[in-house]
Amino acid sequence: MVGQMCGKTSGYSLIFFTRLTVMRTLVTGGAGFIGSHLADALLARGDEVTLVDNFSSGRRENIESAVTNGAEVIEGDIVDKVFVEETLQAVRPQTLFHLAAQGEVRRSIEEPSFDATVNVVGTVNVIEASKNIGLDRFVFASTGGAIYGEGSRIDLPAVESAPLAPLCPYGQSKLVGEQYLELYRRMYMFNSVALRFANVYGPRQNPKGEAGAVAIFGELLLAGENPVVFGDGTQTRDFIYIDDLIDAILTASRNDVEGPVNLGTGDETSLLELLDSLRDAGNSLNGSGPPDSASFEPSFASARTGEVKRIAISPARAAEELGWNPTTPLGKGLGHTLEALRARTPG
Numbered sequence: 001m002v003g004q005m006c007g008k009t010s011g012y013s014l015i016f017f018t019r020l021t022v023m024r025t026l027v028t029g030g031a032g033f034i035g036s037h038l039a040d041a042l043l044a045r046g047d048e049v050t051l052v053d054n055f056s057s058g059r060r061e062n063i064e065s066a067v068t069n070g071a072e073v074i075e076g077d078i079v080d081k082v083f084v085e086e087t088l089q090a091v092r093p094q095t096l097f098h099l100a101a102q103g104e105v106r107r108s109i110e111e112p113s114f115d116a117t118v119n120v121v122g123t124v125n126v127i128e129a130s131k132n133i134g135l136d137r138f139v140f141a142s143t144g145g146a147i148y149g150e151g152s153r154i155d156l157p158a159v160e161s162a163p164l165a166p167l168c169p170y171g172q173s174k175l176v177g178e179q180y181l182e183l184y185r186r187m188y189m190f191n192s193v194a195l196r197f198a199n200v201y202g203p204r205q206n207p208k209g210e211a212g213a214v215a216i217f218g219e220l221l222l223a224g225e226n227p228v229v230f231g232d233g234t235q236t237r238d239f240i241y242i243d244d245l246i247d248a249i250l251t252a253s254r255n256d257v258e259g260p261v262n263l264g265t266g267d268e269t270s271l272l273e274l275l276d277s278l279r280d281a282g283n284s285l286n287g288s289g290p291p292d293s294a295s296f297e298p299s300f301a302s303a304r305t306g307e308v309k310r311i312a313i314s315p316a317r318a319a320e321e322l323g324w325n326p327t328t329p330l331g332k333g334l335g336h337t338l339e340a341l342r343a344r345t346p347g
């Protein structure tokens with residue numbers, strides 16, 4: 001019906017119609033690993049996209065394709081309330097994806113007030129400015145890996161109603177972000193969803209960061225170096241491939257589900273199993289494989305404070321509410337990630 005209307009209208013009406021249907025979206029943390037993939041996907045679906053980032057861990061090379069495809073980039077800090085207010089008043093997005101964060105567990109333990117400043121105060125700034133412009137939909141990047149706390153004490157994979165008991169300030173600050181969204185829902189009927197991401201991996205993840213085991217181990221594998229595992233390597237995580245995650249985020253942004261939704265596979269993979277799968281993926285790389293990938297053997301260091309022994313999160317609510325299920329097997333996702341890492345490695 002809509003298509004027919006388009007066909008019969010004049011050129012002027014067609015432009016008017018197009019403008020009405022184009023969605024204005026804003027991504028905080030848009031130059032980061034996940035934010036830059038989200039930006040590409042939003043542009044591909046035809047949105048007008050603005051990226052806000054202070055480039056503390058984000059990289060300009062991540063957003064080269066987004067910029068080429070028309071994304072607007074605004075450099076600034078979400079901790080700066082005036083900057084956030086003015087930016088949202090000027091851009092007036094309909095949907096906002098809030099991904100900017102201090103994302104490192106270890107740094108959150110060493111500098112809890114910095115973590116709270118970015119992840120709580122910064123998040124409140126973004127929520128308040130969003131409420132002030134009458135935003136339609138707020139999509140929050142929460143954590144499934146750090147919000148439940150130690151998975152050994154609950155049934156795994158964890159469901160959203162499981163008790164929340166973070167073991168590090170990072171998990172706590174994300175929980176507070178979720179609670180602010182609930183508060184704003186009660187106070188202002190503010191519409192939001194809190195997506196609890198599992199351990200996300202894929203191209204563009206920073207191997208120099210602390211958070212991405214796959215990127216860190218993948219880079220070592222390609223360099224022919226052996227990995228150091230903190231703990232005995234039997235600790236488990238739920239690894240979700242970036243393309244699957246982005247599909248879910250896009251669906252959640254156009255859906256009316258509210259509250260927390262896990263985005264994970266529900267599968268526990270130990271770090272030792274991850275290393276085996278990486279070694280296999282390295283051996284299957286096209287062309288010249290990585291040097292000595294067969295001898296990719298870990299050494300062990302003391303387990304780190306604040307890191308849980310076991311976690312995996314159930315995708316059942318996401319399946320029911322979003323019709324989403326992750327489809328990328330670990331081996332395939334690791335293969336894509338290694339190919340991208342190899343393409344970036346000089347020489």
Ligand SMILES: NC(=O)c1ccc[n+]([C@@H]2O[C@H](COP(=O)([O-])OP(=O)(O)OC[C@H]3O[C@@H](n4cnc5c(N)ncnc54)[C@H](O)[C@@H]3O)[C@@H](O)[C@H]2O)c1
Binds near residue numbers: 056
């Ligand atoms: N990667 C994962 O496995 C994972 C898991 C759970 C949750 N998350 C959440 O997803 C989001 C994105 O994570 P990512 O892996 O892409 O991390 P990332 O570090 O690559 O991206 C975060 C982005 O936010 C920007 N940023 C940080 N502080 C800022 C500030 N004060 N003002 C403006 N911009 C700021 C950084 O420069 C960066 O571009 C984060 O909120 C993170 O907590 C990630």
